[in-house]
Amino acid sequence: MAIAGALKATSGTELDKAWVRIRGHLRESAGARLFDQWLKPLALAASDEADTVRLSLPSAFMTNWVRNNYAERLLQEFRAIVPTISQVIIETASASAPLPVLARIDPVAAPAAPSAIAAMAGARPALDSRFTFDRFVVDGSNRVAWNAAKALAEPGTPRFSPLFLHSGTGMGKTHLMHAIGTAFLEAQPGADVIYMSAERFMFEFVQAMRARDTFAFKARLRSVDLLMIDDLQFIAGKDATQEEFFYTINEVMSAGKRLVVSADRCPQGLDGVEARILSRLSVGFVADIKPADLTLRRAVLARKLADMPDARVPADVLELLAVRLTSSIRELEGALNRLVAYAQLTGEAIDMDFTQATLGDVLRGVQKRVTIDEIQRAVSSYFELKPIELVSARRARVVARPRQIAMYLAKRLTTRSLPEIGRKFGGRDHSTVIHAVRRIEQLRDTDMDVDSAVRTLLRDLEG
Structure with missing residues (x-):
C-alpha cells in the first residue's frame, strides 16, 4: 500500500480507542499523582492530517512540561498502536495557532519502498528550536564542547569529524546537538540532516529487519550531510545493531560528511560497545562537559x-x-x-x-542532613563568637543578629519544629523563632551584609 493511502486509513474512532489505552499506560507508569497533575488534562484534539495526533492542554506551562518530559513517549505509544502516526503535536488549548511539532518520526522511522525515498529526502529532522548556540549558557565547564560544536556546524570543509560529546545526564549534550543541526541547516538550507537517539536507531533498524526491507533505512542514513546519534550507551551489548551502526558511521566518515555522537562516558569507558566503533569515534574530537558549578x-x-x-x-x-x-x-x-x-x-x-x-x-x-549543632558552630565561627553565646540570654546586637540568622538557617535547613528550634537556643519560645525568621527574610532584601552572611553560611553548610 502506498504511504499516502495508509495514512488516510487512520480514523478518529481508531485514535480515540488508542488514546484510551495510552492514558491507562501513562497512569500506570507515571503514578497517580503525576498523572493527575500533568497528563490527565491532556485532550485529544481534531487534526487535519491523518498521520498527525494533536493533544491540547489548558495552560502554556503544562504544555511546556509535557513537551519536555513526555513528547517522545507519547509518540512511541501512539505508533505502537497506530503505526501510520508520524508526529504528535502538543499545544495549548487557548492558543490561536499550534505550537511547533514536538516529536516527529524521521523518514527512516518506518520501512518504505525505494520509490518513496526521494519524496521523503526533503523532510526536516525533529530539532528543538529552543536549543540554539546563543541559548546555551557557557562557562569553563562546557566551553570546549560549545566551541567544538560551533566549529562542526560551520559551512565548508569540517575541521574535524566525528565530534564525540560526553557528560553525565542532563548537562547539555542534547542541547548542543540540536544547536549544531539548527546552525548547519541555517547555513546550508538544502542539507540533509538526521538527529536520532541510539535507542531510536536500534528500534528502527530492528523494525526494518523484521519487514525484510532495510534498504530505505541504510540508504537514508548513509547519504546524509550531517548525522547525529544521541546516547550511544544504549546500544551496548546489541551486536546486530552495533554492526549496522559501525557500517553507517564508516560510510558517513569515509564520504567526508559530518558525524556527531554523544554518550554518558568517554569512548574508552563505554563497556559493551565494540572496539572498532570506539576506535572510529576517537579519531575525531572528543569533548566532555563537566558538572555545572x-x-x-x-x-x-x-x-x-x-x-x-x-x-x-x-x-x-x-x-x-x-x-x-x-x-x-x-x-x-x-x-x-x-x-x-x-x-x-x-x-x-x-x-x-x-x-x-x-x-x-x-x-x-x-539535601545534606544538617543539624542545629552544626548550624550553631558555623554561625559562631563566621561571626567570631563562642557557640555558648548563641544560646545565652545576651541581647546585644552583636549576638542577637547572629542568633536570629542561626534560627533562620535551622528553620530552613532542618526538619525541626519551631518549639524544638527554640529549645536548642536556650529554651526560647517558638514565637521568638518566628520573629527571627521573618526578620532575617526582611533584612536579606535590604541589608547586603546579612544577605552575604546567609549565602555564605548556606553554601558552607550544604556544600
Whole structure:
C-alpha cells in the first residue's frame, strides 16, 4: 500500500480507542499523582492530517512540561498502536495557532519502498528550536564542547569529524546537538540532516529487519550531510545493531560528511560497545562537559527565568535551587518549570514556604542532613563568637543578629519544629523563632551584609 493511502486509513474512532489505552499506560507508569497533575488534562484534539495526533492542554506551562518530559513517549505509544502516526503535536488549548511539532518520526522511522525515498529526502529532522548556540549558557565547564560544536556546524570543509560529546545526564549534550543541526541547516538550507537517539536507531533498524526491507533505512542514513546519534550507551551489548551502526558511521566518515555522537562516558569507558566503533569515534574530537558549578547554575536559572516574563521568583528561592540541585542542568530547569507551573495553577505567590511545599520531594532527595549543632558552630565561627553565646540570654546586637540568622538557617535547613528550634537556643519560645525568621527574610532584601552572611553560611553548610 502506498504511504499516502495508509495514512488516510487512520480514523478518529481508531485514535480515540488508542488514546484510551495510552492514558491507562501513562497512569500506570507515571503514578497517580503525576498523572493527575500533568497528563490527565491532556485532550485529544481534531487534526487535519491523518498521520498527525494533536493533544491540547489548558495552560502554556503544562504544555511546556509535557513537551519536555513526555513528547517522545507519547509518540512511541501512539505508533505502537497506530503505526501510520508520524508526529504528535502538543499545544495549548487557548492558543490561536499550534505550537511547533514536538516529536516527529524521521523518514527512516518506518520501512518504505525505494520509490518513496526521494519524496521523503526533503523532510526536516525533529530539532528543538529552543536549543540554539546563543541559548546555551557557557562557562569553563562546557566551553570546549560549545566551541567544538560551533566549529562542526560551520559551512565548508569540517575541521574535524566525528565530534564525540560526553557528560553525565542532563548537562547539555542534547542541547548542543540540536544547536549544531539548527546552525548547519541555517547555513546550508538544502542539507540533509538526521538527529536520532541510539535507542531510536536500534528500534528502527530492528523494525526494518523484521519487514525484510532495510534498504530505505541504510540508504537514508548513509547519504546524509550531517548525522547525529544521541546516547550511544544504549546500544551496548546489541551486536546486530552495533554492526549496522559501525557500517553507517564508516560510510558517513569515509564520504567526508559530518558525524556527531554523544554518550554518558568517554569512548574508552563505554563497556559493551565494540572496539572498532570506539576506535572510529576517537579519531575525531572528543569533548566532555563537566558538572555545572554554582555560578553556572545561577546563570542557567537567570536565563531560564528571562524566558518567563510573567513569573516572579524571589532571589532566595533561586539561590536555594542553585545550591541544592547540583546533579544536572535538566533537573535544575525542571524544578523551576514545576515551581512556576504550580504557582500559576494555584494562583499562589512563590516564596520559600511555597517552594518547600511544591519541591519538597526534590529538595529532600538532595539535601545534606544538617543539624542545629552544626548550624550553631558555623554561625559562631563566621561571626567570631563562642557557640555558648548563641544560646545565652545576651541581647546585644552583636549576638542577637547572629542568633536570629542561626534560627533562620535551622528553620530552613532542618526538619525541626519551631518549639524544638527554640529549645536548642536556650529554651526560647517558638514565637521568638518566628520573629527571627521573618526578620532575617526582611533584612536579606535590604541589608547586603546579612544577605552575604546567609549565602555564605548556606553554601558552607550544604556544600
